[in-house]
Structure formats: structure tokens, C-alpha cells
Amino acid sequence: MIQALAFYxxxxxxxxxxxxxxxxxxxxxxxxxxxxxxxxAAGLMVLVGAEFIAMLLVIVYVGAVAVLFLFVVMMLDIDFxxxxxxxxxxxxxxxxxxxxxxxxxxxxxxxxxxxxxxLARRGAPIDPTIPNVQAIGNLLYTRYLFVFEAAGLVLLVAxxxxxxxxHRQRGGVIRQNIAQQIARRPQDATxxxxxxxxxxxxx
Numbered sequence: 001m002i003q004a005l006a007f008y009x010x011x012x013x014x015x016x017x018x019x020x021x022x023x024x025x026x027x028x029x030x031x032x033x034x035x036x037x038x039x040x041a042a043g044l045m046v047l048v049g050a051e052f053i054a055m056l057l058v059i060v061y062v063g064a065v066a067v068l069f070l071f072v073v074m075m076l077d078i079d080f081x082x083x084x085x086x087x088x089x090x091x092x093x094x095x096x097x098x099x100x101x102x103x104x105x106x107x108x109x110x111x112x113x114x115x116x117x118x119l120a121r122r123g124a125p126i127d128p129t130i131p132n133v134q135a136i137g138n139l140l141y142t143r144y145l146f147v148f149e150a151a152g153l154v155l156l157v158a159x160x161x162x163x164x165x166x167h168r169q170r171g172g173v174i175r176q177n178i179a180q181q182i183a184r185r186p187q188d189a190t191x192x193x194x195x196x197x198x199x200x201x202x203x
Contacts (some may be wrong), residue, residue, distance in 0.1 A: 003047060006043070007047055007049060008144070009038045009046065010041075010043040010044045011040075011044065013036065013037075014037050014040045014041040017033045017034070017037035017040065018033075018037050019035045021033040021034045021037060024060055027073045028070065028073055028074060031066060031069045031070045031073060032070075034066055035062050035066045035070070038057050038061045038062045038066060039057075039058065039062060041057055042054040042055075042057040042058050042062075045057065049132070050132065051132070052132055052133045052136055053134070072103040091123065099168070
């Protein structure tokens with residue numbers, strides 16, 4: 001009974017958070033709703049015994065991706081009124097994607113109603129006495145090592161590309177030259193004057 005109540009609680013909060021992520025007018029609020037959805041999805045993963053995936057959801061998605069989204073939304077100078085004005089232009093593409101997602105959900109529900117997956121015939125059977133975190137580590141660093149490293153390189157290239165694309169050269173900015181400041185002589189930085197009485201110093 002407790003597991004069923006926890007499942008329905010996490011599932012309802014995930015659904016509500018997902019809807020509010022899309023429906024919120026403020027992008028910052030959307031990111032916060034997304035973080036709440038990730039936390040409750042991690043709770044669902046704990047219920048089914050996939051604590052490694054739950055840890056990834058909290059550490060990677062909440063701790064890195066969602067926080068990065070939040071900082072990007074708060075720091076970039078985005079005209080949200082202009083973004084909302086283009087809603088009608090992309091309405092057709094959005095409708096097609098929504099219909100495709102609904103069809104996928106219907107197909108998934110239909111496949112689930114036909115019966116469960118035969119776990120004995122899965123691609124990577126593991127010893128039930130080994131924790132799933134250890135089993136995932138054994139697979140990642142043996143059979144799928146090169147794929148794992150390739151995924152890391154893809155993420156590195158994506159990060160460098162994002163930095164290059166968002167780097168902007170702004171004019172009128174006084175930049176600090178450390179080497180020039182260190183090499184500056186005292187006689188070049190100061191000037192000794194003896195002003196006359198009643199007269200100021202010329203700058």
C-alpha cells in the first residue's frame with residue numbers, strides 16, 4: 001500500500017510539473033518546474049529499484065543541466081515578447097510533433113497491455129546477487145568502453161561549440177592588461193608638481 005501511494009504521488013507530481021513546465025509564461029518558473037519533475041522522476045526510479053538512474057537524475061540533470069538552463073535563462077538578454085510572437089509561425093510543426101508523441105504513447109500503452117517484457121531474454125543478463133550499480137559499471141567499462149568514451153567526446157565538442165557560439169565581442173569595453181600594468185614604471189604613473197599658491201593642478 002505504501003509503495004502504491006508513493007508511486008501515485010510521484011507520478012502525479014511528475015505529470016503536473018511537466019505540464020507546468022510547458023504552460024508557465026516565465027522561463028525561470030519553467031526551469032524550476034522542470035527541476036521538480038526530475039526529482040519526482042528520481043523517486044519513481046528508486047521505487048522500481050533503479051537507484052543508479054535516480055542518482056543520475058539528481059546529480060546530472062538537476063545538479064548540472066537544470067541549473068545550467070536556469071543560469072542561461074537568467075543571464076541572457078532574451079526578448080520573451082518576441083519569442084511569444086512567433087508562436088503562430090511554429091504552431092503547425094508543434095502540432096505535428098504533439099500528434100507524433102501521442103501516437104507513441106498510445107503504441108507504448110498498447111505494448112504494455114500485451115504483457116511484460118521477458119527478462120530472461122534481455123540483451124545483457126546480470127547476476128541477481130550483484131547490485132545494479134556494479135553491473136552497469138562492469139558493462140560501461142568493459143563491453144561499452146569505447147562507446148562511453150565517444151559519448152564523452154561528443155559532449156566535450158558540444159560544450160566547446162556552445163561556448164564559441166555564445167561568445168560575443170562587445171565594443172567600448174576597457175580590458176585589463178596585467179602584463180602592461182606590471183611593466184609600468186613609477187615615473188610613468190606619477191608626476192611631481194609644485195603648484196603656485198592659489199592655483200590648481202592641471203590634469
